[in-house]
Amino acid sequence: MKKYISTFLLVILFYGCSTVPITGRKQISLVTTDQVLPASLAKYAKELKEQPLSKDREKTAMVKNIGNNLAAAVDKFLRENGKSAEADAYQWEFNLFENKEENAWCLPGGKVAVYSGLLPICKNEDGLAAVMGHEIAHAFAHHGEERMSEGMLAQLGGIAVAVGTANDDHAAIWNMAYGLGTGLGMLAFSRTHEKEADELGMVFMIMAGYDPEEAIHVWERMAARNKSHPPVILATHPSDQQRVNDLKAFLPKAKEYARKYM
Numbered sequence: 001m002k003k004y005i006s007t008f009l010l011v012i013l014f015y016g017c018s019t020v021p022i023t024g025r026k027q028i029s030l031v032t033t034d035q036v037l038p039a040s041l042a043k044y045a046k047e048l049k050e051q052p053l054s055k056d057r058e059k060t061a062m063v064k065n066i067g068n069n070l071a072a073a074v075d076k077f078l079r080e081n082g083k084s085a086e087a088d089a090y091q092w093e094f095n096l097f098e099n100k101e102e103n104a105w106c107l108p109g110g111k112v113a114v115y116s117g118l119l120p121i122c123k124n125e126d127g128l129a130a131v132m133g134h135e136i137a138h139a140f141a142h143h144g145e146e147r148m149s150e151g152m153l154a155q156l157g158g159i160a161v162a163v164g165t166a167n168d169d170h171a172a173i174w175n176m177a178y179g180l181g182t183g184l185g186m187l188a189f190s191r192t193h194e195k196e197a198d199e200l201g202m203v204f205m206i207m208a209g210y211d212p213e214e215a216i217h218v219w220e221r222m223a224a225r226n227k228s229h230p231p232v233i234l235a236t237h238p239s240d241q242q243r244v245n246d247l248k249a250f251l252p253k254a255k256e257y258a259r260k261y262m
């Protein structure tokens, strides 16, 4: 049993991995976008049915326009890097929902929502491009699919730890699998995803012709608001000085990457 599981985990760790373009981070990918797309589309359809769209034509056009510009940048990047099939698979759609919550999200496959409550913090088109670029980057880097893959590994890890011993040859693999799946592992991965989405989002916003300095200012504004009235988006996107510092540090690199594909 032990041997069987260790072989199985080894196979997963060696073959069930992919690499996130630009950041070069290795990720576990046992779940593909194709597999989650039906659920993703159904979830978006449900939101469209239950939540009113904004009646503000100008702001709605702004959201759609920025989204399309960012999606064009992602598309260009994918096609120029031999990933045309992946580019074809996205079903980009951008909508502005009438909702006071300060929130935005992107589902696997490219369905994006911006809530009207978030617009004041974004302040201008560059700020909105920064937040939308970040959300799109979560889809681009397949973070949702990675979380689901981790969930699958967590189940396997639980079995492995139950049958494994401390001096097992493959203890490191058990620990890795289990560590990934426990609460702490998930949290650590979440921070990784946030940083990665910030970096990728910055590259795409530059490619799409927006001012990347505004990404720094948006998260500064979020961090400032965090002290008084924390925006809803901060529940999954904690903003602090570290985040702002990381964005500042990445800016020169982002410009360099973007220049290659503009």
Ligand SMILES: [Zn+2]
Pocket: 134, 135, 138, 193, 194, 197, 236, 237
């Ligand atoms: Zn995020």
